[in-house]
Amino acid sequence: xxxxxxxxxxxxxxxxxxxxxxxxxxxxxxxxxxxxxxxxxxxxxxxxxxxxxxxxxxxxxxxxxxxxxxxxxxxxxxxxxxxxxxxxxxxxxxxxxxxxxxxxxxxxxxxxxxxxxxxxxxxxxxxxxxxxxxxxxxxxxxxxxxxxxxxxxxxxxxxxxxxxxxxxxxxxxxxx
Numbered sequence: 818x819x820x821x822x823x824x825x826x827x828x829x830x831x832x833x834x835x836x837x838x839x840x841x842x843x844x845x846x847x848x849x850x851x852x853x854x855x856x857x858x859x860x861x862x863x864x865x866x867x868x869x870x871x872x873x874x875x876x877x878x879x880x881x882x883x884x885x886x887x888x889x890x891x892x893x894x895x896x897x898x899x900x901x902x903x904x905x906x907x908x909x910x911x912x913x914x915x916x917x918x919x920x921x922x923x924x925x926x927x928x929x930x931x932x933x934x935x936x937x938x939x940x941x942x943x944x945x946x947x948x949x950x951x952x953x954x955x956x957x958x959x960x961x962x963x964x965x966x967x968x969x970x971x972x973x974x975x976x977x978x979x980x981x982x983x984x985x986x987x988x989x990x991x992x993x
Contacts, residue, residue, distance in 0.1 A: 819955065820849040820893035820916070822878070822886075822907045825857055832900040833861070835948050837868035839897070842952075843959040849876045849893060851907075890914035894965060895958050898931045900948070905930045912938065913982065917958070917968050919943050921951040937981040940972060 819839065821828070828850075840846055852858060862872025878889065887910060890896075896911040898904050898920035904911075908918045908931050920931030922944060932944045945951045958965045976982055 818847055818849055818893045819895055819897050819959070820890070820911070821897050821899060821904070822849075822851040822890070822910070823899050823902075823904050825850065825852045825854070827899040827902040827904075828861075829899070829901040831948070832897075833864060834868065835900075835952050836897060837865055837870050838952055839955045839959075840865075840870045840874055841868075842956045846959055847874045847876050848897070849878060851880070852877050853879050886910065887914050890916055895919055895955060897955060900928070903928050903931050908934055912972065913976070915969060915973055915976070917943055917965070917972055919945070919951060919955055919958070921945050921948055934981060938972060938975045938979045940968065940975070943968070 819836070836848055840848060850861070858877050862875055865872045865875055881889065890911050891914045893911070893916050896904070896908065896916050896918040898908060898918055900921060900923075903920060903922070904918065908920070911918055912934060917940065918931055918935060920935065920943065922929045922932040935941065935943050943954070945954055958968070980986055
């Protein structure tokens with residue numbers, strides 16, 4: 818299960834095309850998106866069909882209260898970051914839920930947040946230089962459960978030790 822709970826305006830043609838290639842290369846995989854717009858759902862499913870991927874392989878989730886949203890995040894295997902505008906809070910939520918985030922940063926603040934989060938959690942292998950590597954990494958993680966499990970284990974361990982979620986440390990720094 819690939820997820821991207823970003824606002825749908827962050828999904829552009831470039832990343833959607835890559836996502837469809839990933840789904841084509843990983844049989845029985847699904848892409849889990851967040852949206853409540855029936856028109857957008859219809860459009861994205863039609864775009865998937867046009868790319869040779871069954872529209873049924875795109876699953877949509879509505880809005881939920883924060884705790885329920887975090888609980889459902891845990892059900893995904895890999896969070897696929899968007900490209901034109903990348904995840905901020907949704908990447909943080911997925912990481913906190915123990916789901917690795919795959920990102921391909923560019924040269925603006927709005928496209929480097931995932932890189933910052935993953936660097937802080939000591940998971941640099943999930944920061945890729947280009948969309949071809951992004952696609953290959955997503956397929957690799959989906960095809961190699963052992964590799965995915967190892968990354969998830971490191972993420973779980975790092976959540977407790979990395980500064981990213983160390984609220985007492987942040988408080989001390991702010992007070993200082």
